[in-house]
Amino acid sequence: MSEDQTVTIEVDGREIQAKAGQMLIDATDAAGINIPRFCYHKKLSVSANCRMCLVEVAKVPKPLPACATPVAEGMKVQTRSPLAIAAQKGTMEFLLINHPLDCPVCDQGGECELQDVALGYGDDVSRFVEGKRVVMDKEIGPLISTDLTRCIHCTRCVRFGAEIAGVRELGATGRGEHMTIGTYIEKSVDSELSGNMIDVCPVGSLTSKPFRFRARAWELIQRDAIAPHDAVGSNLHLHVRRNEVMRVHPKENDAVNECWISDRDRFSYTALNSAERLDTPLVKTRGEWKESGWHEALTRVASGLKEAGSDLGVLASPGCTVEELHLARKLANGLGSERIETRLRQGDFRTAAGAWLGQSVTDLERCSAALLIGSNVRKEQPIFGHRLRKAALEGCDVSFINPLELEMNYAARQIVTPPAAMAGEVAAVARAAGAAGPLIDQAEVTERHQAIAERLKAAPAATLLLGNLAQAHPDYAVLLTLASALAKATGAVLGQLPAGANSVGAQLVGAVGDGLDAMLAQPAKGYLLMGVEPGYDLWDPAAANAALTQSGFVVALSGFRSESLEAVADVILPVSAFAETSGTFVNAEGTWQSFAGAVSPKGETRPAWKVLRVLGNLLDLQGFDHDSSEEVLAEARQQAEGRQLDNAPADAVTECRLVDAALTRIGDVPIYAVDALVRHAAPLQKTRDAIAAAIYINESEAAKAGLTAGMQAAVTQNGTRVILPVTIDPNIPNGCVRIPAGVAGTEQLGGQFGEVTLEKA
Amino acid sequence: MANEVCLRNNDLERPWLLEQYQSRGGYEQLKRILAGEITPAQVIDEVKAANLRGRGGAGFPTGMKWSFISREAPGQKYVVCNSDEGEPGTFKDRDILRYNPHQLIEGMIIAGYAIGATRGYNYIRGEFWEPYMRFQGAIDEAREAGLLGENILGSGFDFDLHVHLGGGAYVCGEETALLESIEGKKGQPRFKPPFPAHFGLYGRPTIINNTESLCSIPVIIEKGGKWFSEIGVANSGGSKLFSISGNINKPGVYEIPMGTPFAELLEMAGGMRDGRKCKAVIPGGSSSPVIPGEQMLDLTMDYDSIQGAGSMLGSGAVIVMDDTNCMVRVLERMSYFYYEESCGQCTPCREGTGWLYRVVSRIENGQGRPEDLELLEDVTRKIAGRTICALGDAAAMPVQGMLKHFRDEFEYHIEHKRCKVGA
Numbered sequence A: 001m002s003e004d005q006t007v008t009i010e011v012d013g014r015e016i017q018a019k020a021g022q023m024l025i026d027a028t029d030a031a032g033i034n035i036p037r038f039c040y041h042k043k044l045s046v047s048a049n050c051r052m053c054l055v056e057v058a059k060v061p062k063p064l065p066a067c068a069t070p071v072a073e074g075m076k077v078q079t080r081s082p083l084a085i086a087a088q089k090g091t092m093e094f095l096l097i098n099h100p101l102d103c104p105v106c107d108q109g110g111e112c113e114l115q116d117v118a119l120g121y122g123d124d125v126s127r128f129v130e131g132k133r134v135v136m137d138k139e140i141g142p143l144i145s146t147d148l149t150r151c152i153h154c155t156r157c158v159r160f161g162a163e164i165a166g167v168r169e170l171g172a173t174g175r176g177e178h179m180t181i182g183t184y185i186e187k188s189v190d191s192e193l194s195g196n197m198i199d200v201c202p203v204g205s206l207t208s209k210p211f212r213f214r215a216r217a218w219e220l221i222q223r224d225a226i227a228p229h230d231a232v233g234s235n236l237h238l239h240v241r242r243n244e245v246m247r248v249h250p251k252e253n254d255a256v257n258e259c260w261i262s263d264r265d266r267f268s269y270t271a272l273n274s275a276e277r278l279d280t281p282l283v284k285t286r287g288e289w290k291e292s293g294w295h296e297a298l299t300r301v302a303s304g305l306k307e308a309g310s311d312l313g314v315l316a317s318p319g320c321t322v323e324e325l326h327l328a329r330k331l332a333n334g335l336g337s338e339r340i341e342t343r344l345r346q347g348d349f350r351t352a353a354g355a356w357l358g359q360s361v362t363d364l365e366r367c368s369a370a371l372l373i374g375s376n377v378r379k380e381q382p383i384f385g386h387r388l389r390k391a392a393l394e395g396c397d398v399s400f401i402n403p404l405e406l407e408m409n410y411a412a413r414q415i416v417t418p419p420a421a422m423a424g425e426v427a428a429v430a431r432a433a434g435a436a437g438p439l440i441d442q443a444e445v446t447e448r449h450q451a452i453a454e455r456l457k458a459a460p461a462a463t464l465l466l467g468n469l470a471q472a473h474p475d476y477a478v479l480l481t482l483a484s485a486l487a488k489a490t491g492a493v494l495g496q497l498p499a500g501a502n503s504v505g506a507q508l509v510g511a512v513g514d515g516l517d518a519m520l521a522q523p524a525k526g527y528l529l530m531g532v533e534p535g536y537d538l539w540d541p542a543a544a545n546a547a548l549t550q551s552g553f554v555v556a557l558s559g560f561r562s563e564s565l566e567a568v569a570d571v572i573l574p575v576s577a578f579a580e581t582s583g584t585f586v587n588a589e590g591t592w593q594s595f596a597g598a599v600s601p602k603g604e605t606r607p608a609w610k611v612l613r614v615l616g617n618l619l620d621l622q623g624f625d626h627d628s629s630e631e632v633l634a635e636a637r638q639q640a641e642g643r644q645l646d647n648a649p650a651d652a653v654t655e656c657r658l659v660d661a662a663l664t665r666i667g668d669v670p671i672y673a674v675d676a677l678v679r680h681a682a683p684l685q686k687t688r689d690a691i692a693a694a695i696y697i698n699e700s701e702a703a704k705a706g707l708t709a710g711m712q713a714a715v716t717q718n719g720t721r722v723i724l725p726v727t728i729d730p731n732i733p734n735g736c737v738r739i740p741a742g743v744a745g746t747e748q749l750g751g752q753f754g755e756v757t758l759e760k761a
Numbered sequence B: 001m002a003n004e005v006c007l008r009n010n011d012l013e014r015p016w017l018l019e020q021y022q023s024r025g026g027y028e029q030l031k032r033i034l035a036g037e038i039t040p041a042q043v044i045d046e047v048k049a050a051n052l053r054g055r056g057g058a059g060f061p062t063g064m065k066w067s068f069i070s071r072e073a074p075g076q077k078y079v080v081c082n083s084d085e086g087e088p089g090t091f092k093d094r095d096i097l098r099y100n101p102h103q104l105i106e107g108m109i110i111a112g113y114a115i116g117a118t119r120g121y122n123y124i125r126g127e128f129w130e131p132y133m134r135f136q137g138a139i140d141e142a143r144e145a146g147l148l149g150e151n152i153l154g155s156g157f158d159f160d161l162h163v164h165l166g167g168g169a170y171v172c173g174e175e176t177a178l179l180e181s182i183e184g185k186k187g188q189p190r191f192k193p194p195f196p197a198h199f200g201l202y203g204r205p206t207i208i209n210n211t212e213s214l215c216s217i218p219v220i221i222e223k224g225g226k227w228f229s230e231i232g233v234a235n236s237g238g239s240k241l242f243s244i245s246g247n248i249n250k251p252g253v254y255e256i257p258m259g260t261p262f263a264e265l266l267e268m269a270g271g272m273r274d275g276r277k278c279k280a281v282i283p284g285g286s287s288s289p290v291i292p293g294e295q296m297l298d299l300t301m302d303y304d305s306i307q308g309a310g311s312m313l314g315s316g317a318v319i320v321m322d323d324t325n326c327m328v329r330v331l332e333r334m335s336y337f338y339y340e341e342s343c344g345q346c347t348p349c350r351e352g353t354g355w356l357y358r359v360v361s362r363i364e365n366g367q368g369r370p371e372d373l374e375l376l377e378d379v380t381r382k383i384a385g386r387t388i389c390a391l392g393d394a395a396a397m398p399v400q401g402m403l404k405h406f407r408d409e410f411e412y413h414i415e416h417k418r419c420k421v422g423a
């Protein structure tokens, strides 16, 4: 049977077309015919357990579930015949007998599928006079609340875990009425996609813990937004009440995030009203921070910037909008400076390349072989991780070359090697694939390299992807050079997983320069920081702190108070955060997605683009008279016109800087440490993925240093010494120690990768 | 004419031993087949001619089931034997495992040969420890003798057999739940179609049959399908094991031809205890609707006869009750069973079985309401035919049967808050 063969069926007397083999409910959904359902979910496997979708099919005496009945040519279906309605109502009655029916106190009330369907199919009086079932709730972590008495056993959450998240965290244990959803052994639900379970749960059994009991669905106004934490560009619905973002839901877009979003995108809104939110300008006078009015603060900034003149450096987060970055670059240029950088965690700037996905988001799930170099894609960009997992389940051969072993949720080949040896591994695959050149010719090829090369070559659609760990590598240029050679030899698409929501946009509007070294090696006279906390957001916090401290004037545009910022800045201007400002992000595949502000700026904060515009005016610069962010965008787009990103490096770099040291630091940025908003989102910081600063080291390496788990130890990097606890982690290779970056306790350390020494504290 | 097929070696001293089984011609049919005397197609034709209907309860023609699998289809296929024997009242497969394990093994190898499967599993009820040990012993013996494993008797045909001990859930007797259980998953029935013949164990083509069905195969091959068919009556070929229990003198397993009058079976089982009146009979395991005693005494033990009386031959578990039994109490006990054993995945069964049990229990305990009987009937109608597996129907039918034939006892209970019969 061919996949796209069309059949004609008759539903409620109406002829509709359907794909052969398609389930009836998909065909009726497409035709706009509504059949009630609970267990069915278009992205999950069919389980046909709720029996709500029973319909009458001609010549079949029993009602059949539309979600599990394939269409066939000439099939005649009645969705509202007496038999069908009786079956649907029968199921409804069963579903309600043990349901609490206390919708007024249920968090799902008003947006509950059971409530909605009960309105059409339920009776007003219950015939059930027995005691109702009660189920003990379970504690499954900081993001999801359980109210298991409300569960209707549709198993959507279980199937979501098994099929989408790729970890079976929830299951249905027990038989019959005693069947309950749970973790079996007391445990939290930790998947980076776990919040989607709240969405798939049709009732109030799994609800959002941070949102629970804070608003009613009908009080909320839905506004669109684009997720600000990674380069996926997930489409969001912000649910707003009285000028406050109450929660975040996915907005369906099959080309980007389908109907899912990461927990990071779902729960980071909780930071918007955190106690550390900055809502008035702060000015430092004689070492003392004072709140100030905008006028005074701006005047001070204008004079500071004027002083800096052409010796101004701009460090902006790749999560800044196109509009903000465009104006920041324009401002720097107006003052005669070309120094602006958004690649804040890049470890090597010896070559220039345009970093983007190299393909469309949906291409990721269609590839048949993939090699990821320096990436924990699942935690870096959860939705891309999900797309790759989908590919893997369809048979895509996925391999990783990484400095630490990853917890996988699908079968993949992992080459784990100390950072200094990563280039050699990529070179070996390149050699196996028939490439030649420096490093490649000397590489030692093993069966593993051969296997990866062969799969990449044979695959009809292959891709190489460089992730955050590669970008932060001191030999990123070498890795990119080798990957490029490998891509040529195999015909694979060369792609990168840019770190920020607008990393690609930043490149298109020219908000990239000569690199961080060029910015920080020699302190500039003045710095403009945008969305940057120097201790957390930069590749080498120690070097950054040194440069910023020595600089004459530092102004920061920030949404949050931050010790690390207050230590170096002279003025901090409070800017509107995510959801409070309009703007545009260009995602990894190069799609421009604009959004409006969903709530008005908090307190005295102003959208950053407006602040920059005023500064331009105060500095008497040309071209700062935009009336709206759309005008800024139009100008930025014009600038970007014709700019094409190419992942291939401009120059081949084959000289490795990272040499084998006794102990090398791997400084990854944990999923909930990537930017200020996430770092201030309290619920996310309580999850298991909110990794704390520590010395993660394997047992034998720890023994060598005389360390055991739980001990405090001193790490020294570039002369800075920091005390951290020791955690034994078998996923770290010999010769390495993982000390995450971007987390409290690492503000004083050096580059994300580099030599460190350890000693007992 | 008793004990001709599955229990035919019961007269031997230790019939479970290989040597004793072979003394009666055991494994000779397998040898003939492997020597090429009988082709796979002929095996299936013989089983079809035998008119053997599945002994697990549904009575599906075994030969037809086997012919759904294409022998030539590439890849692994499986033969699975269902020895879960969970239906209350049924205890016949236990005797096969205990007294005639080799005949079952031979039957399974022949089934494997017929459909081109090289792997078999026998899923044995968790509580059957002794039969399990016995059966495992027989497998070991057979393997030792070169009758199981690779290249059986030098024929080039491979077939190996493993035992899977269940965990004590009735629903795991349902064929697809059983397959899930073997796969190491929670025993929950799968939605059908696809049927096991297309998507069975580990997603591969699989035949799954009851112990008694498979154990009958060697005899069918030996004596011919026609011979087997003629033991029984039209539509019900062969002889059948009946597990008869209740208020009778000699409860036990009896192998008698299909079509034997119930009265004869009752007599073999020693008649009613204390000479009391046969009030009611559950003819085919707890799922089959009850039949009043007088009516039952006129019926013969075969599919059509029992079906004609509005019940089912099922697994052949005959529960005989005398006039000391209160039917409300009987039903309460049965409803409790289904309430506890529902796997819980589909709504009507998960919710409905609990509802049925609670209402019956209320009536039994003097809390019944006049509208309850109507309610019970309505609930059973809303379960039957709307579930994933037949457990839903199995829970509904006994209630319907009881209310049909013994409604007066329920009404009495509701009105007088006590039993009509002095139990």
Ligand SMILES: Cc1cc2nc3c(=O)[nH]c(=O)nc-3n(C[C@H](O)[C@H](O)[C@H](O)COP(=O)(O)O)c2cc1C
Pocket: B053, B054, B055, B056, B057, B058, B059, B060, B062, B082, B083, B084, B085, B086, B087, B170, B171, B172, B173, B174, B175, B176, B208, B209, B210, B211, B213, B214, B389, B390, B391, B394
């Ligand atoms: C709830 C339920 C329990 C069942 N239990 C058993 C059982 O214990 N033994 C059995 O042989 N069949 C049992 N069956 C029937 C099987 O699903 C299946 O029809 C049978 O094993 C097929 O074998 P047969 O064709 O040889 O009868 C059960 C069915 C249901 C719905």
Ligand code: SF4
Pocket: B171, B188, B189, B341, B342, B343, B344, B345, B346, B347, B349, B350, B387, B388, B389, B390, B391, B392, B393
């Ligand atoms: S009918 Fe009962 S036992 Fe069968 S699948 Fe449904 S809930 Fe499970």
Ligand code: FES
Pocket: A036, A037, A038, A039, A040, A047, A048, A049, A050, A051, A052, A053, A054, A065, A066, A067, A068
């Ligand atoms: S939606 Fe079809 S059975 Fe649940």
